[in-house]
Amino acid sequence: MSAEHDHHSEAHGHHEQSFVQKYVFSVDHKVIGIQYTISALFFLLFGFCLMMMMRWQLAYPGEALPLIGTWFSEANMPGGVMVPEFYNQLGAMHGTIMVFMGVVPLAVGGFGNYVLPLQIGAPDMAFPKLNMASFWVFLPGGVIMLASFFVEGGAAQSGWTSYAPLANIAPAGQTWWLVGMIFLITSSLLGSINFIVTTVQLRAEGLSYFRLPFFVWAQFVTSFLLLLAFPPLEAAGILQLMDRVAGTSFFLPAGLVITGQPLEVAGGGSPLLWQHLFWFLAHPEVYVLILPAMGIVSEIVANNTRRPLWGYRTLVYSVIFLGFMSFIVWAHHMFMTGMGTAMSTFFQATTMIISIPSVIILTALALSFHGGSIRFNTPMLFALTFIPMFAIGGLTGLPLGLTAADLHLHDTYYVIGHFHYVVAPGTVFALLAGIYYWFPKVTGRKMSEGLGKIHFWLSLIGMNVVFMPMFSIGMAGVSRRLYDQTQYAYGAQVQELTIIGSYGAWLLGVAQIFFIINLIKSIRGGEKVESDNPWQATTLEWATPTPPPHGNFTEVPKVYRDPYEYSVPGAKSDFTPQFSEEG
Amino acid sequence: MDEIPYDVKPHPVTGVYNAKLGIWLFLASEVMLFGALFSSYVLLRVGADTWPHGYDLLNVQLATLNTAVLIGSSVTVVMAWASLKLNDLSKAKVWLWLTVVLAGVFLVVKAFEYGAKFEHHISPATDNFYATYFTITGLHGLHVIGGIIAFLVLLIRGDKMWQDDSEHFTNRVECCGLYWHFVDLVWIFLFPTLYLL
Amino acid sequence: MAESAEEIRHHIAVYKKVGLALAALTVVTVAASYLHIDSVAMTVTIALFIASIKGALVACYFMHLIDERAIIYWVLIITAVFFLVLMFVPLLSEADSVGI
Ligand code: HEM
Ligand SMILES: [Cu+2]
Numbered sequence: 013m014s015a016e017h018d019h020h021s022e023a024h025g026h027h028e029q030s031f032v033q034k035y036v037f038s039v040d041h042k043v044i045g046i047q048y049t050i051s052a053l054f055f056l057l058f059g060f061c062l063m064m065m066m067r068w069q070l071a072y073p074g075e076a077l078p079l080i081g082t083w084f085s086e087a088n089m090p091g092g093v094m095v096p097e098f099y100n101q102l103g104a105m106h107g108t109i110m111v112f113m114g115v116v117p118l119a120v121g122g123f124g125n126y127v128l129p130l131q132i133g134a135p136d137m138a139f140p141k142l143n144m145a146s147f148w149v150f151l152p153g154g155v156i157m158l159a160s161f162f163v164e165g166g167a168a169q170s171g172w173t174s175y176a177p178l179a180n181i182a183p184a185g186q187t188w189w190l191v192g193m194i195f196l197i198t199s200s201l202l203g204s205i206n207f208i209v210t211t212v213q214l215r216a217e218g219l220s221y222f223r224l225p226f227f228v229w230a231q232f233v234t235s236f237l238l239l240l241a242f243p244p245l246e247a248a249g250i251l252q253l254m255d256r257v258a259g260t261s262f263f264l265p266a267g268l269v270i271t272g273q274p275l276e277v278a279g280g281g282s283p284l285l286w287q288h289l290f291w292f293l294a295h296p297e298v299y300v301l302i303l304p305a306m307g308i309v310s311e312i313v314a315n316n317t318r319r320p321l322w323g324y325r326t327l328v329y330s331v332i333f334l335g336f337m338s339f340i341v342w343a344h345h346m347f348m349t350g351m352g353t354a355m356s357t358f359f360q361a362t363t364m365i366i367s368i369p370s371v372i373i374l375t376a377l378a379l380s381f382h383g384g385s386i387r388f389n390t391p392m393l394f395a396l397t398f399i400p401m402f403a404i405g406g407l408t409g410l411p412l413g414l415t416a417a418d419l420h421l422h423d424t425y426y427v428i429g430h431f432h433y434v435v436a437p438g439t440v441f442a443l444l445a446g447i448y449y450w451f452p453k454v455t456g457r458k459m460s461e462g463l464g465k466i467h468f469w470l471s472l473i474g475m476n477v478v479f480m481p482m483f484s485i486g487m488a489g490v491s492r493r494l495y496d497q498t499q500y501a502y503g504a505q506v507q508e509l510t511i512i513g514s515y516g517a518w519l520l521g522v523a524q525i526f527f528i529i530n531l532i533k534s535i536r537g538g539e540k541v542e543s544d545n546p547w548q549a550t551t552l553e554w555a556t557p558t559p560p561p562h563g564n565f566t567e568v569p570k571v572y573r574d575p576y577e578y579s580v581p582g583a584k585s586d587f588t589p590q591f592s593e594e595g
Numbered sequence: 596m597d598e599i600p601y602d603v604k605p606h607p608v609t610g611v612y613n614a615k616l617g618i619w620l621f622l623a624s625e626v627m628l629f630g631a632l633f634s635s636y637v638l639l640r641v642g643a644d645t646w647p648h649g650y651d652l653l654n655v656q657l658a659t660l661n662t663a664v665l666i667g668s669s670v671t672v673v674m675a676w677a678s679l680k681l682n683d684l685s686k687a688k689v690w691l692w693l694t695v696v697l698a699g700v701f702l703v704v705k706a707f708e709y710g711a712k713f714e715h716h717i718s719p720a721t722d723n724f725y726a727t728y729f730t731i732t733g734l735h736g737l738h739v740i741g742g743i744i745a746f747l748v749l750l751i752r753g754d755k756m757w758q759d760d761s762e763h764f765t766n767r768v769e770c771c772g773l774y775w776h777f778v779d780l781v782w783i784f785l786f787p788t789l790y791l792l
Numbered sequence: 793m794a795e796s797a798e799e800i801r802h803h804i805a806v807y808k809k810v811g812l813a814l815a816a817l818t819v820v821t822v823a824a825s826y827l828h829i830d831s832v833a834m835t836v837t838i839a840l841f842i843a844s845i846k847g848a849l850v851a852c853y854f855m856h857l858i859d860e861r862a863i864i865y866w867v868l869i870i871t872a873v874f875f876l877v878l879m880f881v882p883l884l885s886e887a888d889s890v891g892i
Contacts, residue, residue, distance in 0.1 A: 135598065138617065139614075201624050206617075209617045213601050214601070240870070241874075243624045243628035244627055246631075247628050247629075250730065258726075259718070260719045260726035261723060262723070278723065278726075280643055282885065285635055285885070292881070339874055340877055349888075610862075610863075611863060611864065616867070620867060623868065630879070631878060634879055634881045634882050635882075642886075662818050666814045669811070669854050670807055670808070670811040677807070773855055776850050776851075780850045784840075791822070
């Protein structure tokens, strides 16, 4: 039970495992979690770079990309200047990569895999081999997506939403996108089954549902969303694949004319069908992006305020309600499709209702600070900032949910601003917080606080400089997928703001360099943690040796109390772990 | 701590072993997959100006035969499980082989149906009626193939699995059986929807 | 679930009966479709009604849902709810086209 445990001293294992079994085709949830984390971080960085290139084009349309402009093919960047088709590829792939290959795999595949079994006191996931399969289906999916940049006509360019009929007639990259998505979806389905079974069946003795750490609850609800919302997108993907490969017209109405040529298909399909099926997944998907983040933030807030979470049960009920409601709001993305008033009223109402539990969660987190003696370490700074950033994102969602306002705001930069506030300084900050927080458990070392704080402050400024101006740009009417807004008078008039935003992006890029340095430095030379529970936390993952060996716990864990017993009056210390028998 | 709890034995509170809950969750996602296809079908059909009747274009006799075949295979697979419960491995294997054969018959009949269409130059691209027909039955057919593979694995490795842990093997047959009944159930709805309406 | 041999034999008898019932209902569905009832609503209702009975038989007896654990029921109830929501999609687009 000591930090010395780090060299491969699992010699008590019954059989020697080869390198491949141990680190490549591993069935250990911790190794799989790390594999997911590393791949997802790589994909996030890649998607980030795509965004940086777009920001250059947006700020200085038609100017050659400095330094790296010449690295690209003549077809994409003649003379270092981006062509519109390439801009569209960057946009579509940025969205796809960030959502399906970055944030979800990191939040669920990475944190969920590593932390959830530890927090419930399980030796591993319920189905270790399935878990391995999930990763090894995910990775090819990601590779297919990246490879699609090199096919004839380039990668998908119809947005991350792949709206029909545009996507139906796009070049070959779209087919690769669909195939890649089918892999990614399958991987998520395998993962979610595993998470649910693990949570239901493998909880330690004494760990009733209402003693689960909030992080586990968030992952549990998320898994249900993945399980039930992804299959319709899989179906939609299959249909679009048929349209593109087998010549069907599920999403193609008759009489389409493309650049003067009538499209030779049977017709009779419905482009709106795609939107329905897509958003049936994609609205629950945005909660897949946010719920694990809320879970991470709650853990860190409780730990660093040294107070129990305010209203634990309320939080749990809210997260269940959020998950439930997220299935009946999808058409708020489609107010502009000519939907009748009865329907749009219904979806307006559900959209307003779904913001209530979000507000409850934020309020509960904010109230948790009351009377705490707060430790401002790096994970806490990120977790703390999540709250106002998510609040900005959520509040700007409300006007979008009201049809009258959405008429004007739909598909403008305002929408981009809205959801980036929730996912970028929101979810991504929470994920970064999680990395700083659990790093000592995984490696036995702490990440550098100094570099961490630089990373935090620069990121905070960078994020807000990029995204805050978008609200104004959007209200000025600039459409979200424009290649060059200066071609319109209303766009040219807010070009200054766009340039400022790009400066924010550069700053954000610089900030991440500190993070990467910190990661690499700390893995090798970070300050060693003296105890298995360096943050003096209460949940079960800290009961394991550091790093946890195969099978996780040295003795079968037992749970005696609620998850966040911090500063209990009369207790010996300011924290009483769930696994400690006397308080 | 190395063993995964409740891998074979049921959990004292939930009363099920891990894989059983797992397979049901998988089936839940399958319900949503076929549900989405079904709902797309309804949307397209209701929105179309004209839509042919299945019985005018498709071979109802063959499909009826296939329905009977799949129902039969559902019976055989549940009998395989019951035989294992009665500790009779050899009988169970016979039932499993029968299931595989019936599944094979289903595919062969399906192949004849498809073949007849292709001969007349009818393909998914012909119109949305055939598009839905081919896509949905095709996906269902893939599920049948998946089932056959699962049963073959159980049959080939059955003796060893049974010797190692007979309860574990019985559980596996039960889970594959549940999947197989679901494939049958989907067909029970596809048959009237595509062929008889 | 450790059922006794006695119970299993009882199950087997039930399986056989259910199998026969399913075969009979298949015949009924096909026969009903040969009637070519004029009312579309009626045809659809009959076809789906019989299919639902058959589906219920498979689920209840072959898949043992008639006597299953609460956790499985919970999973299925949740799924059924969202399945119904999914069926809302065609309704929604129909409502659009008639201007509700
Ligand atoms: C809290 C209450 C929220 C409300 C009321 C809300 C409302 C909306 C509405 C109405 C739209 C459609 C705008 C349009 O296209 O015209 C939208 C877009 C979007 N929202 Fe939210 N939202 C909320 C929270 C969230 C959260 C938590 C996330 C993600 C973590 C999120 C992510 C997105 C995304 C990704 C889009 C844009 C999708 C696209 O068109 O590409 N939203 N939101
Ligand atoms: Cu939404």
